[in-house]
Amino acid sequence: MRADRLLTIMLLLRTHARLTAAELAGRLEVSERTVLRDVEALSSAGVPVYAERGRHGGFALLPGFRADVTGLADTEAQVLFAYLGLDTFGDLGLSREVRSALHKLAASAPDRLAAPAGRLRDVVHVDRRRWFAEPDDITHLPALRRAATERRRVRLAYRSPRDDEPVTRMVDPLGLVENGNRWYLVGYHRGEPRTWRLARVRRLQVLDEPARLPPDARLVAVWDELRHRFESSPGPAATVHLRVRASAEATVRTALQPLLAAGELRVRHREGPADDTGTVELSGDFRLARAVIGVCLGLADDVEITGPADLRARAAMTAATAARRYQGPGAEPPASPSPGRSGPDSADRPTVG
Known part of the structure; x- marks a missing residue:
C-alpha cells in the first residue's frame, strides 16, 4: 500500500510540478504527517524531491526527473492498455498520440507486464455502433x-x-x-x-x-x-403499445432501444411464443413520439402501433403524407394486397402476421 502511495506522489508531482503537503494529503486521503514521512522516504531512496518554502511553496521534483512505471500490477496494466485502445480517442483525432503514449508506456514497463497487458484487449471488443443505425457524422469533433x-x-x-x-x-x-x-x-x-x-x-x-x-x-x-x-422536464414519457410479428420481435426491439426514455421494452399479455395471429404485444415508455412513428413505419410489415389512439392517428397522417409524396409522376403503382390481408375487416386487423 505504501509503495503505491509513493508512486502516486511521484506521478502527482510530475503532473502538477508543485503541490503542498495539504494538497497531497487531500488527494491521497491521508494525513499531512503521513505525506511528510513518504516524501522523506522518497528522498532517502534517491528520488530528487525537494521542498520550497514561502507562500507559493510546496514539494517538487527536480526538472528532467523520470520514473519508470514499474509499480503497475498486472490488472492495472490490462486496464490501462485496453482503455487507451478505445476508438474514442480516434474520434477526437488523437489516434497517433495514443499510439505514441502506448509505445512509451510499453517501453518503460517491465517485461513481465507485456503478456498480461494484451490479454484484456484480446478478449474484450467494444463496438459502439448501434444496430440498424447510421453512424453519427462527427467530422467536426477534432476541431471542437x-x-x-x-x-x-x-x-x-x-x-x-x-x-x-x-x-x-x-x-x-x-x-x-x-x-x-x-x-x-x-x-x-x-x-x-x-x-x-x-x-x-x-x-x-x-x-x-x-x-x-x-x-x-x-x-x-x-x-x-x-x-x-x-x-425532469414537463411532458413525461408516454407508454406506446405495439403489435409485432413474432419472428421480427428481436429486430423491432433493437430498432426501438435507442429511443426508450425509461426502463426496458416490456412484453404484454404474452402466453407462449405468440398468439393465434403469429404476433406478440409490446409496450415501452418513449418521449420522442415522432421518432417512434418513424421506426414503426420503416418496419411497417412487422409492427403496428395499437395505442394510444392519438399516436395511431399521427402515424396514419404521416403515412398518408409519405404516400402522396411518393405517388407523383413516374412512381411505381402500389403493390396488390398480400393474400390473407384483404377482406371487409382488413382495416381493423393488424398489418403484421
Missing part, C-alpha cells in the same frame, strides 16, 4: 476538441429537428460528451448552458477570440444539470 481545450469561441451552423435550414450560433465551448455513442458539445450561448449534437452541426468556424465561460463552470457538473433538466 481543439477549440474546447484552447478555450476559443466557435461559430456553428446548426440544424435542429425544428429547423428547415441551419441556424448560426456563437458558442463558447466548455467540453465534449459522448453519450450512447452520440457526441454532444456542451457550451454557452448568450451566457446560458446548452448542448448541441455534433451530427447536426453543418458548418464550423473556430474564431480567434477567447471563449466567455463562467469561472466556476465544470463540464461534468454542467452536463449533469442539463441532463437532469431534460429528464
Whole structure:
C-alpha cells in the first residue's frame, strides 16, 4: 500500500510540478504527517524531491526527473492498455498520440507486464455502433476538441429537428460528451448552458477570440444539470403499445432501444411464443413520439402501433403524407394486397402476421 502511495506522489508531482503537503494529503486521503514521512522516504531512496518554502511553496521534483512505471500490477496494466485502445480517442483525432503514449508506456514497463497487458484487449471488443443505425457524422469533433481545450469561441451552423435550414450560433465551448455513442458539445450561448449534437452541426468556424465561460463552470457538473433538466422536464414519457410479428420481435426491439426514455421494452399479455395471429404485444415508455412513428413505419410489415389512439392517428397522417409524396409522376403503382390481408375487416386487423 505504501509503495503505491509513493508512486502516486511521484506521478502527482510530475503532473502538477508543485503541490503542498495539504494538497497531497487531500488527494491521497491521508494525513499531512503521513505525506511528510513518504516524501522523506522518497528522498532517502534517491528520488530528487525537494521542498520550497514561502507562500507559493510546496514539494517538487527536480526538472528532467523520470520514473519508470514499474509499480503497475498486472490488472492495472490490462486496464490501462485496453482503455487507451478505445476508438474514442480516434474520434477526437488523437489516434497517433495514443499510439505514441502506448509505445512509451510499453517501453518503460517491465517485461513481465507485456503478456498480461494484451490479454484484456484480446478478449474484450467494444463496438459502439448501434444496430440498424447510421453512424453519427462527427467530422467536426477534432476541431471542437481543439477549440474546447484552447478555450476559443466557435461559430456553428446548426440544424435542429425544428429547423428547415441551419441556424448560426456563437458558442463558447466548455467540453465534449459522448453519450450512447452520440457526441454532444456542451457550451454557452448568450451566457446560458446548452448542448448541441455534433451530427447536426453543418458548418464550423473556430474564431480567434477567447471563449466567455463562467469561472466556476465544470463540464461534468454542467452536463449533469442539463441532463437532469431534460429528464425532469414537463411532458413525461408516454407508454406506446405495439403489435409485432413474432419472428421480427428481436429486430423491432433493437430498432426501438435507442429511443426508450425509461426502463426496458416490456412484453404484454404474452402466453407462449405468440398468439393465434403469429404476433406478440409490446409496450415501452418513449418521449420522442415522432421518432417512434418513424421506426414503426420503416418496419411497417412487422409492427403496428395499437395505442394510444392519438399516436395511431399521427402515424396514419404521416403515412398518408409519405404516400402522396411518393405517388407523383413516374412512381411505381402500389403493390396488390398480400393474400390473407384483404377482406371487409382488413382495416381493423393488424398489418403484421
